[in-house]
Amino acid sequence: MFEKLRQEVSVLLNREDLKTDIRLQQVCDLLKNTVPHYDWVGFYFKNGDKEELKLGPYAGEPTDHTIIPFGKGICGQVAVSNQNFVVPDVKAQDNYIACSITVKAEIVVPLFVNGENIGQIDIDSNTPDPFTKEDERFLEFVNKEVAKILV
Numbered sequence: 001m002f003e004k005l006r007q008e009v010s011v012l013l014n015r016e017d018l019k020t021d022i023r024l025q026q027v028c029d030l031l032k033n034t035v036p037h038y039d040w041v042g043f044y045f046k047n048g049d050k051e052e053l054k055l056g057p058y059a060g061e062p063t064d065h066t067i068i069p070f071g072k073g074i075c076g077q078v079a080v081s082n083q084n085f086v087v088p089d090v091k092a093q094d095n096y097i098a099c100s101i102t103v104k105a106e107i108v109v110p111l112f113v114n115g116e117n118i119g120q121i122d123i124d125s126n127t128p129d130p131f132t133k134e135d136e137r138f139l140e141f142v143n144k145e146v147a148k149i150l151v
């Protein structure tokens with residue numbers, strides 16, 4: 001599944017006739033609609049010079065958490081750690097921002113442009129403990145492809 005998806009993501013992101021946000025939106029839709037354990041897929045980006053993340057394109061239920069301060073929640077922690085954060089069980093996390101009661105697990109992978117952490121891809125799953133190294137490698141690939149169109 002991920003091999004074919006990699007190709008589809010690359011094709012979408014290379015659509016130079018479409019604005020960046022439209023391409024990112026299509027990537028979110030593609031991932032959410034293709035991967036059974038991806039129930040919410042979104043990008044957060046550093047909000048200008050502020051120490052906070054701002055929600056960008058996403059697919060899934062609308063969330064109240066359109067701004068997340070650095071350090072808060074899983075997303076805010078990744079903004080400062082620069083590391084992937086895989087959460088098999090969100091209930092076991094004390095620094096977690098709940099978006100929906102149906103969410104069981106989450107993965108956040110930072111997005112680097114020229115070595116700088118400028119945002120992240122965030123996936124919520126309604127399936128407990130669904131994420132593997134394969135998800136990590138795939139989402140790192142997606143972010144590298146996105147980084148190419150942001151520079």
Ligand code: SME
Nearest residue numbers: 063073074075096097099
């Ligand atoms: N759960 C995230 C907040 C963002 S929502 O999942 C869309 C967190 O703890 O940072």
